[in-house]
Amino acid sequence: MAAGNQNMDKNTIKKLQAIVGAGYLVTAKEDLLCYSYDGTGQEYMPSAVAFPGSAAEISEIMEFANQEFLPVIPRGAGTGMTGGSLPVEGGLVLVMSRLNRILEIDAENQVAVLEPGVITGQFQAAVKKLGLFYPPDPASHDFCTMGGNVAECSGGPSAVKYGVTRDYILGLEVILPDGRLMHTGVRTAKGVVGYDLTRLFTGSEGTLGIITKIIVRLLALPTHKKTYLVLTDSLQQAAVLVAEILKSGVLPNTLEYMDQTALHVVNEYLPLELPSSTRALLLIEVDGNEKSTEEQGGKLLSLLADRQAYPGILQVRQAHNEKEVEDLWKARRSISPATFKLKPHKIAEDVVVPKTKIPHLVDFTEKLSRELDIIILTFGHAGDGNIHVNIMLDKDDPEENRKGETAKRRLFEYVLSLSGTLSGEHGIGITKAPFLALELDETSLMLMQKIKKVFDPNNILNPGKIFSIESH
Amino acid sequence: MAAGNQNMDKNTIKKLQAIVGAGYLVTAKEDLLCYSYDGTGQEYMPSAVAFPGSAAEISEIMEFANQEFLPVIPRGAGTGMTGGSLPVEGGLVLVMSRLNRILEIDAENQVAVLEPGVITGQFQAAVKKLGLFYPPDPASHDFCTMGGNVAECSGGPSAVKYGVTRDYILGLEVILPDGRLMHTGVRTAKGVVGYDLTRLFTGSEGTLGIITKIIVRLLALPTHKKTYLVLTDSLQQAAVLVAEILKSGVLPNTLEYMDQTALHVVNEYLPLELPSSTRALLLIEVDGNEKSTEEQGGKLLSLLADRQAYPGILQVRQAHNEKEVEDLWKARRSISPATFKLKPHKIAEDVVVPKTKIPHLVDFTEKLSRELDIIILTFGHAGDGNIHVNIMLDKDDPEENRKGETAKRRLFEYVLSLSGTLSGEHGIGITKAPFLALELDETSLMLMQKIKKVFDPNNILNPGKIFSIESH
Numbered sequence: 049m050a051a052g053n054q055n056m057d058k059n060t061i062k063k064l065q066a067i068v069g070a071g072y073l074v075t076a077k078e079d080l081l082c083y084s085y086d087g088t089g090q091e092y093m094p095s096a097v098a099f100p101g102s103a104a105e106i107s108e109i110m111e112f113a114n115q116e117f118l119p120v121i122p123r124g125a126g127t128g129m130t131g132g133s134l135p136v137e138g139g140l141v142l143v144m145s146r147l148n149r150i151l152e153i154d155a156e157n158q159v160a161v162l163e164p165g166v167i168t169g170q171f172q173a174a175v176k177k178l179g180l181f182y183p184p185d186p187a188s189h190d191f192c193t194m195g196g197n198v199a200e201c202s203g204g205p206s207a208v209k210y211g212v213t214r215d216y217i218l219g220l221e222v223i224l225p226d227g228r229l230m231h232t233g234v235r236t237a238k239g240v241v242g243y244d245l246t247r248l249f250t251g252s253e254g255t256l257g258i259i260t261k262i263i264v265r266l267l268a269l270p271t272h273k274k275t276y277l278v279l280t281d282s283l284q285q286a287a288v289l290v291a292e293i294l295k296s297g298v299l300p301n302t303l304e305y306m307d308q309t310a311l312h313v314v315n316e317y318l319p320l321e322l323p324s325s326t327r328a329l330l331l332i333e334v335d336g337n338e339k340s341t342e343e344q345g346g347k348l349l350s351l352l353a354d355r356q357a358y359p360g361i362l363q364v365r366q367a368h369n370e371k372e373v374e375d376l377w378k379a380r381r382s383i384s385p386a387t388f389k390l391k392p393h394k395i396a397e398d399v400v401v402p403k404t405k406i407p408h409l410v411d412f413t414e415k416l417s418r419e420l421d422i423i424i425l426t427f428g429h430a431g432d433g434n435i436h437v438n439i440m441l442d443k444d445d446p447e448e449n450r451k452g453e454t455a456k457r458r459l460f461e462y463v464l465s466l467s468g469t470l471s472g473e474h475g476i477g478i479t480k481a482p483f484l485a486l487e488l489d490e491t492s493l494m495l496m497q498k499i500k501k502v503f504d505p506n507n508i509l510n511p512g513k514i515f516s517i518e519s520h
Numbered sequence: 521m522a523a524g525n526q527n528m529d530k531n532t533i534k535k536l537q538a539i540v541g542a543g544y545l546v547t548a549k550e551d552l553l554c555y556s557y558d559g560t561g562q563e564y565m566p567s568a569v570a571f572p573g574s575a576a577e578i579s580e581i582m583e584f585a586n587q588e589f590l591p592v593i594p595r596g597a598g599t600g601m602t603g604g605s606l607p608v609e610g611g612l613v614l615v616m617s618r619l620n621r622i623l624e625i626d627a628e629n630q631v632a633v634l635e636p637g638v639i640t641g642q643f644q645a646a647v648k649k650l651g652l653f654y655p656p657d658p659a660s661h662d663f664c665t666m667g668g669n670v671a672e673c674s675g676g677p678s679a680v681k682y683g684v685t686r687d688y689i690l691g692l693e694v695i696l697p698d699g700r701l702m703h704t705g706v707r708t709a710k711g712v713v714g715y716d717l718t719r720l721f722t723g724s725e726g727t728l729g730i731i732t733k734i735i736v737r738l739l740a741l742p743t744h745k746k747t748y749l750v751l752t753d754s755l756q757q758a759a760v761l762v763a764e765i766l767k768s769g770v771l772p773n774t775l776e777y778m779d780q781t782a783l784h785v786v787n788e789y790l791p792l793e794l795p796s797s798t799r800a801l802l803l804i805e806v807d808g809n810e811k812s813t814e815e816q817g818g819k820l821l822s823l824l825a826d827r828q829a830y831p832g833i834l835q836v837r838q839a840h841n842e843k844e845v846e847d848l849w850k851a852r853r854s855i856s857p858a859t860f861k862l863k864p865h866k867i868a869e870d871v872v873v874p875k876t877k878i879p880h881l882v883d884f885t886e887k888l889s890r891e892l893d894i895i896i897l898t899f900g901h902a903g904d905g906n907i908h909v910n911i912m913l914d915k916d917d918p919e920e921n922r923k924g925e926t927a928k929r930r931l932f933e934y935v936l937s938l939s940g941t942l943s944g945e946h947g948i949g950i951t952k953a954p955f956l957a958l959e960l961d962e963t964s965l966m967l968m969q970k971i972k973k974v975f976d977p978n979n980i981l982n983p984g985k986i987f988s989i990e991s992h
Contacts, residue, residue: 156767157874201712212710214719215687230963236872237904238684238944240673240723241952241959242986243968247686247719251712268769295628297740297809337769340812400708402629432709472710480713487713491702496715498974502967514714 056095056140060116064098064140067108072099072146083141086126086133087188088479089393094121094135101146103221103229103260110258110509111227113140119511120225122254124164124196127188129396130477132200132253136512144195147260150174158266159218159235164195164259168202171264181269183210183301186473187381195259201251203473205380208431209301209335210267212473214250221261222249225504235263248499253475254510256503272341273301275367277376278330278352279322283307283414283426285360286328287407289352290430293332294403296351298344302333303431304380307410310427313386317379319372323362330430331376383427384436390423391440391448395456395479400434401468412462413437420451434472460486481516528567528612532588536570536612539580544571544618555613558598558605559660560951561865566593566607573618575693575701575732582730582981583699585612591983592697594726596636596668599660601868602949604672604725608984616667619732622646630738631690631707636667636731640674643736653741655682655773658945659853667731673723675945677852680903681773681807682739684945686722693733694721697976707735720971725947726982728975744813745773747839749848750802750824751794755779755886755898757832758800759879761824762902765804766875768823770816774805775903776852779882782899785858789851791844795834802902803848855899856908862895863912867924867951869931872906873940884934885909892923906944932958953988 056075065073074080075096085091100106113120119139126133135141148165155178162171169189172182185204186192192202198220203212219233233239233246249256280286286305293303306314306329311322322329334344345366352364367373387394401409410426417424428436439455441448460470460483470480470487485493497515500507528547537545546552547568557563572578585592591611598605607613620637627650634643641661644654657676658664664674670692675684691705705711705718721728752758758777765775778786778801783794794801806816817838824836839845859866873881882898889896900908911927913920932942932955942952942959957965969987972979 154874156763156876159874201716203710207710211687212712214716215683224963228963230961230967232964234872234941235939236874236906236941236944238675238679238872238901238906239941240684240943240945240947241941242948242956242964243728243971244673244686244716244719244723245964245967247716251716256715268771271769291628297743299740337812337815339815340809343809343811400706400710402626402631402708404628429710434708434710467707469706469708469711469713471712472708473712475712476714484714489702491696491700492704492714492717495702495717495974499715499971502970502974 060118061096063112064096064109067112068098068100068105072101073097083123083126083143084135086131087129088131090131090134092134092136093138094141095138097141097143099143099146103223106142106223106258106260107227107229109142110223110225113508114226114506117506117508119508121510122199122258124193124199125167125191127192128196128200128477129398129474130479132475132477132510132513134478136478142258144193153178153180155180158268160264160266162194162262162264164193164198164262166194168192168194168197175266176269179269181267182216182264183267184213184216187384194262198250198259198262199252199254200475201473203429203434205302205304205429207429207434208303209299214247216265217246217250217262218265219263220246220249220259222257222259224257225506225509233263237265251475253477253513255500255513256509270335270337272338273333273335274341274345275373275376276332276348277365277367278332279326279362280328280330280360281325281362282360283328283410284407285358286330287410287430289330289358290406291404292351293348294431296347298334298347300332300431301335302331304331304428305329305430306380306383306427307425309423309425310383313389314379314382317375317382319375320365326362331380387425387438387440391442393441393443395439395441395452397437397456397459398428398434398472398474399437399459399463399468399470400432400472401463401466403433405466405468406430406433406435408466409435409463413459416455416458420455422448422451422455424455429472433468476514478513478516481514484514532590533568535584536568536581539584540570540572540577544573545569555595555598555615556607558603559601560603562603562606564606564608565610566613567610569613569615571615571618575695578614578695578730578732579699579701581614582695582697585980586698586978589978589980591980593982594671594730596665596671597639597663599664600668600672600949601870601946602951604947604949604982604985606950608950614730616665625650625652627652630740632736632738634666634734634736636665636670636734638666640664640666640669647738648741651741652738654688654736654738656685656688659856666734670722670731670734671724671726672947673945675901675906677774677776677901679906680775680901681771686719688737689718689722689734690737691735692718692721692731694729694731696729697978697981705735709737723947725949725985727972727985728981730981742807742809744810745805745807746813746817747845747848748804748820749837749839750804751798751834752800752802752832753797753834754832755800755882756879757830758802759882759902761802761830762878763876764823765820766903768819770806770819772804772903773807774803776803776900777801777902778852778855778899779897781895781897782855785861786851786854789847789854791847792837798834803852859897859910859912863914865913865915867911867913867928869909869928870900870906870944870946871909871931871935871940871942872904872944873935873938875905877938877940878902878905878907880938881907881935885931888927888930892927894920894923894927896927901944905940948986950985950988953986956986
């Protein structure tokens, strides 16, 4: 357990209880523990955890916290991969789970209004019933919340065709660190009135304000979808196929890949026996209206049928039924948790490179793995160049720890040398904060810190994130 | 000519000449006049106009201007509709026309890098040759510049399907008001490193920094397109059709409408004789791959064939050939300039309402026109609820002037009562600045002004825009 926890004094506890009700504030160590960790596997104890029931309560909490210089850390489901919801300086964790209502789905205008605690997958299911579509689909969508998705600007497999969370957020209701409630954006398709505060809050990792309401743009649900699976005998062949598919004019709504190690850890979920020479799998979906899906599927299959051009293809298979599609997706979504079969800890990165550089990147990680003698698996959103690189290690082994840190730094340097970026969808949090200056120039960093100061002059809202300069 | 002009002292002129070269600084009144106006028809004389040739020169100019408290107004092609490029406090206009190179088109990664002075239509043509597509298409795309489009976050007819400028900008190179050069964003499909400064600059109307380089995301060029024209005997029937088309699952890349007055002023460009009972025209395009375009076209035609449901349809016609399509578009794009046949001046608004509220809005403007006895024409992007409302008047007639201002305020109030917004693509500039507080809450306004101060503490960059509280 890392530092951070401080006991909260009685007066503070009383005041917070008076705001949220005694039943919605917890301070017992065993309760706090449940809110001390996130998807990084790191742990920091909060001083207290509150479960506010309304924006008005959050506003009162923030006004008080701002006076008392009490750190406040908003938390969705804690599925973040960079430590965004960890109370690294102790303080009050605000769990948003009670603000979990879908307030409105305006089907005709394709707009919804919802609270931040709504679970992403449940929201997607609710709009689907009305023939509507909310595309962003992080792998954790059965658990993660819309508020967390907005705070981190989450992506997912569908981003290759449909973009990321940012592209669907029209407006927000936000509580500022001093307790003031404000609104940003619009509920219309377009809007350019004043500076774009909606997108400034989106991806700001809970450091500028607490989101209490989200206005979301929806699409019409595609009527048809086809799912394909391709096995190859090398990672390079898979990477080349990705580039060729994208060049062919097919725009898949999913173009995911898994390397050999990723396949190994989710083998039990796969709906087929893998040939022993399998080194990579591509999961490809096309969607749209009936004719368009047919046309894209046909184009894709005829490209993949050219075995002279792509001798590394071992098998091409169209999912036979809904069950097979579900199994494939289950396998895909299980990779991240299943990696812990290999080692107790990992460094999980979500770098992005230009699509044509994917072969370079997978080549680099394979060599790095051999050179450092450490397990590195890669998988993810090949279609948009957003590759998940998991460096597996045992933190109790100082040698592996050191190798892991070396691998991470060399990965970042290489990705930037390819004109890539350190994060496509996880954000900076604490795990990438020490590397921020590798990517951003000094002026950008200075401006971002000044913006933080405008919104949060006392630095009480999610302190220690993004700009922290110590290594965690 | 409004106030603003001050003569520039000799030392300042010398200094600026030393930076850009004597041939690229003009101070003679007849030269300044050419840069004193924009699409609003308003005029403010600058003290000087410079034509910098590089980011380095702009950086030097800004460093000097910041020391001297000299207002600097960046200018693209001056096609803006809200006064964003007008030197309302005099000062130095920076014309970006020499920074007009497309630096790179990376076809495989679907990314381009270009300078702000590149003309939007020329950029579109350049990427089209490579099978690529840059969708944002403001009506002025033959003249307007990419830098201006980013500054205003321009839209256009294609926004209904493809979104606005913001959705295509991956990263920027910017000179801050103190002369420092910085980079924002990425050149990959995804990126969430730090606060979203790219989208903070986009739509900031040249008040936060001077854009010197733009990284743009491109799409594959749709292979097929079909263009349709529908005439109706009432505006209401046209508005109802818009809602029905969008509900049908067809996602057109254009769903424009023109009312009777708009049709009247562009009559000469139309490729057909209008029946005398025509009150509105819809211009509809669908695009995509071959099959998808066919399917959408078929759906659209079968919907429009239901004359029992839509008795107000007078005619449905598919454009026979490329010439007819061009003529239709010429007519559409000529509306705004052609309105001056009716009156010497106009108040041109670009309000947005939820799509289902379009019938309410057109009903309101028709009644308002009758009540105030003033010409109001409406046209524009019905597909996304972004309606251009042109209030025609003669500014030398105090009575019409007064009526125009009344109509504008009542329009804004009505649009906001429908959960709409004051601007979909023109921005605030000076013409909407007095109305900003109708839409934004006090806290938002305060934050925006503080952000302006972070970027431009001396208020030298495009002063008097967005936040001006006087009526212009």
